[in-house]
Amino acid sequence: MSSITIFFAILFYLATLVLVGGVAYKIYRYANTPAPLKIPTMPAPLTRTGVAYRLGREVVLFESLFKSNKWTWVFGWMFHFSLLLVLLRHLRYFIHPVWEWVALIQPFGRYAAFTMIAGLLGLWARRFLVDRVRYVTTPSDHLMLALLVGIGLSGASMSFVVHTDIISLKEFALGLMAFDWQPLPEDPLLLIHLSLVALLMLVFPLSKLLHAPGVFFSPTRNQADDSRSRRHLAPWAAQLEE
Amino acid sequence: MATSNFEVPELTGCTETPRVQEGAAAGIGSFLANAPIQEALGFPGELVEDWHDRAIGKMGELLGKYRSLQVFMDACVHCGACTDKCHYFLGTGDPKNMPVARQELMRKVYRRYFTFAGKMFPSLVGAIDLTREVIDDWYKYYYQCSECRRCSVYCPYGIDTAEITMAGREILDSIGVGQKYTNEILGKVHRIGNNLGLPGPALEDTLSGLEEDVLDETGCDVKFPIDVKGAEVLLITPSADFFSEPHVESLIGYAKVFHAAGISWTLSSMASEAGNFGMFIGSYDQLRKVALRIREAALELGVKRIVVGECGHAWRVAYSFWNTLIGVGGGADDEFGRMLQKQLDGAYPQPAHICEYTYDLLQRGVIQVDKEANDHRVITFHDSCNVARGAGMGGIPGGQFSIPRALIKSVANNFHDMAAETIREGTFCCGGGGGLLTDDLMELRVKGAQPRMNALKNVVDGEGVNFMATICAICKAQFTKVLPYYGYEMGMVGGVHQLVSTAIKLKCDK
Numbered sequence: 001m002s003s004i005t006i007f008f009a010i011l012f013y014l015a016t017l018v019l020v021g022g023v024a025y026k027i028y029r030y031a032n033t034p035a036p037l038k039i040p041t042m043p044a045p046l047t048r049t050g051v052a053y054r055l056g057r058e059v060v061l062f063e064s065l066f067k068s069n070k071w072t073w074v075f076g077w078m079f080h081f082s083l084l085l086v087l088l089r090h091l092r093y094f095i096h097p098v099w100e101w102v103a104l105i106q107p108f109g110r111y112a113a114f115t116m117i118a119g120l121l122g123l124w125a126r127r128f129l130v131d132r133v134r135y136v137t138t139p140s141d142h143l144m145l146a147l148l149v150g151i152g153l154s155g156a157s158m159s160f161v162v163h164t165d166i167i168s169l170k171e172f173a174l175g176l177m178a179f180d181w182q183p184l185p186e187d188p189l190l191l192i193h194l195s196l197v198a199l200l201m202l203v204f205p206l207s208k209l210l211h212a213p214g215v216f217f218s219p220t221r222n223q224a225d226d227s228r229s230r231r232h233l234a235p236w237a238a239q240l241e242e
Numbered sequence: 243m244a245t246s247n248f249e250v251p252e253l254t255g256c257t258e259t260p261r262v263q264e265g266a267a268a269g270i271g272s273f274l275a276n277a278p279i280q281e282a283l284g285f286p287g288e289l290v291e292d293w294h295d296r297a298i299g300k301m302g303e304l305l306g307k308y309r310s311l312q313v314f315m316d317a318c319v320h321c322g323a324c325t326d327k328c329h330y331f332l333g334t335g336d337p338k339n340m341p342v343a344r345q346e347l348m349r350k351v352y353r354r355y356f357t358f359a360g361k362m363f364p365s366l367v368g369a370i371d372l373t374r375e376v377i378d379d380w381y382k383y384y385y386q387c388s389e390c391r392r393c394s395v396y397c398p399y400g401i402d403t404a405e406i407t408m409a410g411r412e413i414l415d416s417i418g419v420g421q422k423y424t425n426e427i428l429g430k431v432h433r434i435g436n437n438l439g440l441p442g443p444a445l446e447d448t449l450s451g452l453e454e455d456v457l458d459e460t461g462c463d464v465k466f467p468i469d470v471k472g473a474e475v476l477l478i479t480p481s482a483d484f485f486s487e488p489h490v491e492s493l494i495g496y497a498k499v500f501h502a503a504g505i506s507w508t509l510s511s512m513a514s515e516a517g518n519f520g521m522f523i524g525s526y527d528q529l530r531k532v533a534l535r536i537r538e539a540a541l542e543l544g545v546k547r548i549v550v551g552e553c554g555h556a557w558r559v560a561y562s563f564w565n566t567l568i569g570v571g572g573g574a575d576d577e578f579g580r581m582l583q584k585q586l587d588g589a590y591p592q593p594a595h596i597c598e599y600t601y602d603l604l605q606r607g608v609i610q611v612d613k614e615a616n617d618h619r620v621i622t623f624h625d626s627c628n629v630a631r632g633a634g635m636g637g638i639p640g641g642q643f644s645i646p647r648a649l650i651k652s653v654a655n656n657f658h659d660m661a662a663e664t665i666r667e668g669t670f671c672c673g674g675g676g677g678l679l680t681d682d683l684m685e686l687r688v689k690g691a692q693p694r695m696n697a698l699k700n701v702v703d704g705e706g707v708n709f710m711a712t713i714c715a716i717c718k719a720q721f722t723k724v725l726p727y728y729g730y731e732m733g734m735v736g737g738v739h740q741l742v743s744t745a746i747k748l749k750c751d752k
Contacts, residue, residue: 026316033309036526038562039402041394042631043639043667058398067668068323068396076321076398126322131262133322135337136346138368140359141320206359207367211399214317219310220400225634227562228591231574236307237566240530241578 005172005184008194012176015201022205023213030217034234040223051224058221072126079119079148085112086155093166093173113156120149140207147200154193164190248685250727251333255700257693259326260335267336267689272385272682275420282429283528286418293417294372298355300416301348301409305356310405315352317399318342324393324403329670330386333689338383341393341403347379348406377419384410385421386686388676389522390627395667407676408524415523423680428519431532436481436515445511448484456494462750464494464501470508471543475500477509478516478536478560478593479551480715488736489718492552495739498746499600502609507549513539516556517715521563522677530567533559537568537582546587549594552737554714555675558632560593591637597713598635600742601649611745616654619709621741622701623647623659624694624721625669626714640666646713646738653745658705664697672712674720684723691724702730711738 045051057063062080066073089109092098124145127137158164165185175182184190203209216222277287290296305312324341326332331339338344346368353360353369360369370376389404414420430439440448449466456464467473477500483493500507513536520528540548548570550560565571569579570586570593586592603609623646635641643666651657664670673690701707712718712735721735 030309030313033306033312035309036307037566039310039405039632041391041400041402041667042634042642044634046637046639058400062398064396064400065321065323065398068327068398072321072323123321130322130325132259132325132337132340133320135262136320136322136325136340136342138320139365140367143366203359206357208317208319211317211319214313215399217309217313218317218400219313220394220402225639227565228571228593229573231565231569231571231576231579233566233576234307237526238576240527241576 015198019201035219036234038227041220044225075122082112082116117152263335267334273422275425333692390671391631412524424677438481442511462748468509473508475507476545480553482715491740492737495743510539533567552713554626554628558628561633610747620656624712660697672717672720
């Protein structure tokens with residue numbers, strides 16, 4: 001077993017632990033922090049079902065962003081849905097035999113790399129070109145975009161330019177999951193790709209990437225407009241009545 | 243034209259997004275509250291010695307008490323969607339008035355003290371220590387936000403800057419840095435019973451004066467009852483309605499509606515204020531304490547219904563918070579809530595907005611109007627931010643938009659909406675809400691009103707509009723002051739019930 005294989009095996013265990021543990025901790029915190037007042041952004045749905053639709057539109061269509069800014073919406077939506085396709089396509093490296101629908105989306109997932117990179121570059125351009133967005137951009141915003149573009153470029157290069165030993169890679173991935181380590185191909189492009197992905201997993205729960213779970217807990221989006229017909233009381237607020 | 247020592251924006255009919263001009267509004271600030279004002283609310287009288295630790299401690303406490311704050315601190319990605327949505331940014335060009343930048347004032351400190359990344363790599367993620375300069379910036383820019391929530395409509399995560407402004411003000415109050423205007427008014431409510439500081443006898447005088455005026459004008463003995471036990475309806479209205487112009491015209495309108503419908507109603511000297519500035523400073527305790535006067539009055543007077551007059555943030559507090567705070571509403575399964583809810587008539591929405599109430603009477607034919615009486619007016623409607631984005635009406639989504647408009651159209655013939663992106667949920671704040679309706683902020687108020695003034699100009703020029711109706715006491719007061727800066731008559735603004743008042747047929751007509 002080469003030291004590179006051992007390094008990456010440990011790195012991915014660690015990254016997975018941080019990602020899952022970190023996000024779980026944040027979700028626990030969000031779920032357990034009370035929302036003492038009804039503050040949905042009106043007009044809001046009257047029922048819980050309506051709220052589910054509202055959140056669904058927000059997550060799938062980026063409804064509010066669409067109302068706000070068409071350029072950010074186009075690039076943002078393009079990036080996120082390409083990323084989704086790319087991620088789903090990558091399932092083939094973690095399951096055997098490959099599920100039929102994963103095989104079906106394979107070609108779309110491959111080309112989604114380009115729309116993903118294009119979306120990211122569009123978002124990045126706004127950080128330079130629009131003075132208002134430039135003003136609120138921090139160094140970490142640039143680094144985050146660089147990281148994602150790096151993942152996209154290294155991945156697309158392996159798909160379209162210099163192929164890596166994908167069979168061995170899949171054995172490595174399956175081995176990781178079965179705690180039966182298999183050698184990782186030591187192809188520089190692959191090692192770059194995997195390092196960047198591990199880094200992304202590590203920073204996820206520590207960064208603004210928390211917008212992903214956060215949107216579901218946003219009281220302005222996940223509350224129903226029923227304040228007159230249901231008494232809503234947080235535990236710490238109820239204590240004031242005793 | 244009013245005179246000013248700042249440049250009044252020119253109206254072009256189109257509000258363009260300005261270039262970022264750092265520090266453009268840095269010179270605008272409201273007066274600080276003095277020690278007696280602060281101490282009356284239980285806040286320290288001046289900046290405490292250990293302000294740093296207490297501020298961080300307070301922030302930690304609020305992060306644990308408010309999910310909104312916790313999620314909003316984490317979720318922002320700096321996408322910029324909100325950057326051109328705030329009327330104060332559009333009016334001043336100061337980048338710290340962009341919602342995301344206003345939030346960042348707090349988020350930078352949050353990151354430094356509450357996140358791993360900010361503790362380890364502060365400059366990389368934009369985390370900073372809490373310093374006196376930061377406190378000064380908080381005071382300045384958290385009192386340049388009217389908590390209108392327009393940004394929250396456009397944020398992909400629903401981040402509501404109002405929540406962060408409220409938390410910022412609450413932290414500031416807790417270390418002895420308060421705003422004179424808001425905190426002084428809160429003191430008056432506790433001491434006297436309303437924001438204007440009108441004591442009971444003065445209120446009774448004012449009301450009997452109104453009865454005489456209406457009798458002279460209409461020949462009709464319309465009553466303005468106060469503290470009447472056993473009345474059907476308790477009307478809670480902003481105290482500005484008692485003697486400010488044009489507010490009082492709407493109060494006369496409500497009284498005529500009750501009179502024409504033959505419904506017994508009463509005001510309360512104990513609860514002679516619908517406004518609740520506790521919301522503006524984000525203090526749940528203040529919010530609740532102010533609202534409790536209404537619960538007490540309702541229980542004491544034994545009323546069956548509670549109706550709220552034309553006031554934007556009051557309607558948000560009433561519609562969205564009263565059930566939580568004081569049990570005015572339905573569906574309580576606890577003793578505190580049931581005590582009042584047993585008494586209130588569950589057949590009606592509790593509380594009801596006066597527009598809901600009047601429109602329902604019109605629909606059912608209980609009251610009649612002469613629409614032609616309003617023919618000298620060409621009317622538009624300014625959606626008040628707290629009604630539009632903080633409350634509802636009529637039990638239908640968007641009722642807060644359709645009901646006031648339907649009411650206007652049923653009492654008047656000439657109505658034109660302003661441009662679609664400036665009304666309904668996208669409405670622009672009047673520029674004076676959220677505790678900013680004070681003369682020391684006049685420059686901000688005038689500049690912040692620019693987007694609304696531009697939209698108004700279009701319907702004035704294009705449709706001949708000469709009356710802008712609104713259902714908020716702050717909007718009315720703000721526009722009365724600000725319209726002249728833009729070359730319009732202050733009398734152009736008025737209440738929806740001012741229109742009702744003009745058109746309603748009173749049963750005693752001879």
